[in-house]
Amino acid sequence: MTQDLDLADIQGNILQDFVSGYPVARFLLLHVSEPEKGRAFVLEYRKKVTTALRWASSGAYAQKIQTTKPDVAINIAFTYTGLQALGLPTRMLARLPPEFMDGMKLRAPILGDDEGANAGDDGGLMKWDPVWGERAHILIGLNGLMDDQGHAQPALQRETDALLALCQQYGLTVLAGHAGSDNRWQDAHARLAKNKATYKPVPMEHFGFIDGISNPVFEGQFGDPHADAAMAIGNGKVLAKTPDGDDDSRWAPLATGEFLLGHPDEAQETEDAAPPPAIMRNGTFLIYRKLHENVGSFNAYFAKAAEIYARANNVPVEDASRILKAKMAGRWEDGVPVAVAPTIAEWNAFNAKYAGKDLDRPYVDFTYGDDVDGAKCPVASHMRRTNTRDSLTGNSSALNNRRRILRRGIPYGETTNDDDKEHGIIFLAMCASISRQFEFVQQQWINYGLDANAGNDTCPIAGNRKGDAKFIIPVDPKGGETPFICADIPQFVEMRGGDYFFMPSLTALRMIGMGTVDPT
Secondary structure (H helix, E strand, C coil), X not given: CCCCCCHHHCECCCCCCHHHCCCEEEEEEEECCCHHHHHHHHHHHHXXXXXXXXXXXXXXXXXCCEECCCCEEEEEEECHHXXXXXXXXXXXXXXXXXXXXXXXXXXXXXXXXXXXXXXCCCCCCCCCCHHHHXXXXXXXXXXXXXXXXXXXXXXXXXXXXXXXXXXXXXXXEECCCCCCCCXXXXXXXXXXXXECCEEEXXXXXXXXXXXXXXXXXXXXXXXXXXXXXXXXXXXXXXXXXXXXXXXXXXXXXXXXXXXXXXXXXXXXXXXXXXXXXHHHCCCEEEEEEEEEECHHHHHHHHHHHHHHHHHHHCCCHHHHHXXXXXXXXXXXXXXXXXXXXXXXXXXXXXXXXXXXXXXXXXXXXXXXXXXXXXXXXXXXCXXXXXXXXXXCCCCCCCCHHHHCCEECXXXXXXXXXXXXXXXXXXXXXXXXXXXXXXXXXXXXXXXXXXXXCCECCCCCCCCCCCCCEEEEECCCCCCCCCCEEEEEECCCEEEEEEEEEEECCHHHHHHHHHCCCCCC
C-alpha cells in the first residue's frame, strides 16, 4: 500500500530533483545575530519556499491538487548552530542526532576529509573555501531556469536581490568567502551542449560521465501505487527471488522513512526524533559538500594507463581509455551500466538496440547477484560501492536498503583541463539518518575497501588517498586472461567545504518562525 504524503507540507527537491527542471542554482549561507529577528525572517521567507506539490506540467504524475511551476524554486535548511541561534528550546536541541550537532568539519576524520589531498600542510582543512571558516546557520538554495544561450534567466537574480534585501531588513548576515564570480554565494549550473545556435543543459559532470542515474524511489514519491512500483524498477529495493516471480516483481519502492522523518523505515521503525513530533515530521537531513574535480589529473592518468592497457590487451588506445573509465565508474560515460554491457562490443550493441528511444529502464534495471567476482562490473567500482544492490546478500538488497541516499547534486564552474580552476560538483544528499546512511557509505564503502574486497584501496573515483591506491579489473577466471592493475591512482576529487543541515517541513518552519516549538 502506497504511503499517502502531504505534499504541501514537504519541501520541494526531496520528492523530485530540481536540477532536471532548473539547471541553474545558487546557494547562500546566512548568519543569525538576534533570535527574534531570525525567527521573523524564517516566518516571512517561509512563504517563498517551494513545496512538493505537483506542477500542472508534471504530466502523468500530476495530482488532483496542483500548483504553478515557479520561475525560481527555493529551499531552506538549518545547521544545528542555526537552530540554536534561532532560540529553539534546549530540550528539543538535545535530542537531535550527535553527528548533526557536530557538523561536517568535526566529522572530518570519519569522512576522510582531513587526509591525503584533502588536508593542508598542517593536516587541517586548508583547502576549504573561506566561507566555511565560520559555521553557517541557514542555507538557502535557489534553483532557476536557463535561456537558450545558457544563461540564468533574470528571475534568479531578482530572487537573489529580494533575499539580500530581506536579510538586511531582519539583520541577517550573508556569509562571504565562496570561490567564484561572487563571494556572497556559490553558483552552479548544469553542463551545456550546443545545438546549432542554442544551448541545452545535459546531466553530465566534469569528468564526462552522465550523472544522476538510479536515484532511490520510495513509497508515496509519485503519489500513485502503480507509478511508485513502475519507477521502483531498477531504482528501489531488490526483493528476494521467488520461484514463480518475474523480474518486475523483484523490485519495490523503499520505505518512506528512509528519507522523510516521522514515517516508518525499512526496519518498520521511525527514527528517534526530537520533541515535539511535528518539528521533525516530513523533514529530512541535507548533506552539502562542495567537491572539486581534478580534471587535468583525471585525463592525464587515463591517457597514461590506457596506453599500458592497450598494449596488454591488444586494443586501440581510445577503446582502452573508455574501458578503464567504465570499469572504475561502473558505467560507461553515456550512462550504460557495465553490469549489462561489460565489453566494448556489448556497449555498442546496447546503444544500437536502444538508439533514439527515450527509455530509462535499461540503464537501471540490473543487479549484481550473477557477478559475485566482479568479472563484468568490478566490485570496487564507484557505482557498485555506493549502491551495492544485491551484492552483499546475493538474493536481495536488504543490507543496502538501509544505506540509500537521495542525490540532488549539480556541477559548478566550467570544464577545463587545469586542476587549479573552479570546477566540480555541489553534492547534495538527503536522508533520515546522516550516520547510518551518508556517513556509513562515505566511510565504509568509499574510503574503506573491505566490503569491496579491495583491502585499503579506496573508491577509484571519489575516494581519498595519497596517490598510492590501486584498482584491479578482474577477469573471468575460466578465460585464462590476466587481471589488469591500475596503480598509483591520484586524487581525483577534493573537498572544498560543506556541512550538515536539517530541512524542516512547512509546518515546522511556521513553528520555528512563530517561536512555538514546545517539546513538552
